[in-house]
Amino acid sequence: MNFKSIVLLTIAFAVLVLSACGSRNETQQAQETIPQYTLPPVIKEAVPAVGGEIVFPAPKQKPSKLNPLKAKNVELYNMLSLIYEQPIRIGADGKAYPELAETWEVNETGTVWTFHLRKGVKWQGDNGEMTADDIIYTIDQLKTYSESESNYVQNIGLIAGYQKTDANTVQITLKSPGYSAVYFMTFPVLCKSYCEKHDVDTGRPVGTGPYQVAEIDMEDSVTFEINPSWWKQAPYIQNLKAICIPDYDAEISQFEQNMLDIMTTSSLTVDTYLKYDKIKYVDYMTHYYDCLVPNVKGILSDINLRLAIAYALDKRSVVSTALLGHAVAVDYPVSPASYLSGGSSTMYEFNQQKAREALELSGWTDKDDDKIVEKAEGGQIADLDLRLIIPSNNEDDYRSDVAQNIAAQLLECGISVQIDEMEPDAYKTSLESGSFDLALCTFYMDENPDISFMVGTGGRCNYGGYSDATLDGLLQNCAAALKEDDLKTAYTKLEEQFLAQMPQIALYYRTNALLYNAQIKIPSALCEKGLFSTIPQWYINMEEPEG
DSSP states (O other): OOHHHHHHHHHHHHHHHHHHHHHHHHHHHHHHHSOOOOOOOOOOOOEEOSOOEEEEEEEOOOGGGOOGGGOOSHHHHHHHTTTOOOSEEEOTTSOEEESSEEEEEEOTTSOEEEEEEOTTOBOTTTOOBOOHHHHHHHHHHHTTSOTTTOGGGGGGGGEEEEEEEETTEEEEEESSOSSHHHHHTTSOOOOHHHHTTSOTTTSOOOOSSSEEEEEEETTTEEEEEEOTTOSSOOOSOOEEEEEEESSHHHHHHHHHTTOOSEEEEOOTTGGGGOOTTTEEEEEEEEEEEEEEEEOTTTGGGSHHHHHHHHHHOOHHHHHHHHSTTOEEEOSSSSOTTSTTSOGGGGOOOOOHHHHHHHHHHTTOBOSSSSSSOEEEETTEEEEOEEEEEEEOOSSOOHHHHHHHHHHHHHHHTTOEEEEEEEOHHHHHHHHHHTOOSEEEEEEEOOSSOOOHHHHSTTOTTOTTOOOOHHHHHHHHHHHHOOSHHHHHHHHHHHHHHHHHHOSSEEEEEEEEEEEEETTSBOOSOOBSTTGGGGGGGOBSOEEOOOO
């Protein structure tokens, strides 16, 4: 090999070495500058875990009060709802939901309703399966009670007949077509085989619900355990205990001493019970509806005066000031949470100018600049001065504050109001005799949204004496509707007529509060009847993720 060849080989080798070094440097540089992407780590969230106990108050009752069909006290009703279930449950939205009845339909006449029961539902304590015999037995029991004994009796008069068509099917025949059969089927179902051997008023309650009684003494306490045969997903809270307490003052005292985990209250100063994030509360809608009833057989027969009162009232201000926000302002007796109500979207406009214009349409004007409107009649000039009656209540005086707010607001539009606070018996006598101009009334509204008892001609609680053929016809249409869509249409038209004629001046629905230990997680919305129906979804403990 000559010298020239050696030089060329040396140069070639050097080039190869430099090329290799350059390639490694470039690769290393690329690896350093190109970002490396990796999937984020999977984070497992904690989930509710089974366990824990909740202690709550129950009314101290004699054993004769344990019959769920006779439960009048809402606290007792909610406690017993842990044990007993209904064929149909009416939700807070007013819709009917299947419970022990899985499906239902009505025939072409609108009078024969067929309810198909859920199969495989077991009674607590090895008492067999729930069947149509249990439904029939329960209705038979209801027929022996008076309205004063049971709230479920009020719809019995609408039933023409009932029968089982097979082991899991019940037929209800109405006297007139309508949806009332569905509302009727909301009673708690009794176990026939158990009740035939035990006194339902004094025996241990046995139902199909999420919890069963472990020990019971209504003078002391009731303990509950999970019903292992419940047909739904098992509750998270393993044990419940109801402490039987004689009155509200004792309840709040025990709650403040951390002897109770939850309790309900209608106190307007519920905020005072909150402390250091250890206690929380949530408001829920009650069935208590307050309104002004005008006596239409007197001066308030004039629709313009009733409309003027409605325009002159700032209901939200009344709720905020007199009730400290613990109510929901409404214009219509049907609950604003119900799908049958227009809710806040139809809230009557607070407008003092429109109130004055409505007064002027009937000849009421302030002629002498004394801030009160007057009207000339028969050569006389009379001030618009209304008498508002309210019932006295030393333990709960919110109605007095509400009346004062109403009087002050109406006065701004020239309407003078004299408040007459009366003893309950005298108040009732004045209502029934029509001795008033306006009455502040409270009604406890049923799950059935029918309001004919308040505003229908001849209604048992139509204290103002209102009568209107158009409204009566719309009430009848509501009663005769067979489907949810038809009900919605009928109640929308009823609401429009109600607001046009103002047989009542609706004010608000009261809210109560559930006070509870902050360790309890309550994921669902609440309503007064069925307050405990969501307890199976409550939880205390959390199951931590692995790893």
